[in-house]
Amino acid sequence: MTIHLWHEIALVLAVPLIDQMWNVPAFEKWLPLDSQWFMFGVGWILIAVFVVACGWVEDMAAKKKPKRLP
Numbered sequence: 719m720t721i722h723l724w725h726e727i728a729l730v731l732a733v734p735l736i737d738q739m740w741n742v743p744a745f746e747k748w749l750p751l752d753s754q755w756f757m758f759g760v761g762w763i764l765i766a767v768f769v770v771a772c773g774w775v776e777d778m779a780a781k782k783k784p785k786r787l788p
Contacts, residue, residue, distance in 0.1 A: 719776055720768060720769045720772055720773045720775075720776055721765055721769060724764075724765055724768035724769070724772070725761070725765055727768075728761045728762075728764035728765045728768060729757070729761045731764055732757050732760040732761045732764060733757065735760060735764075736751055736756070736757060736760060739751055
């Protein structure tokens with residue numbers, strides 16, 4: 719459920735994050751910052767962060783013992 723709730727926010731947050739990467743010369747030179755696939759990858763990384771940070775709430779809602787990793 720966490721992925722479903724956070725995926726849109728992760729994709730929206732990927733855009734300003736990638737925009738800030740254009741200010742770092744090494745990132746601008748070596749990363750495909752203008753690629754949709756790169757944004758997709760950054761979105762998945764952000765989703766993973768949200769799952770680890772907020773996934774325990776699902777466990778509490780299901781009356782299970784909270785786990786660190788899903």
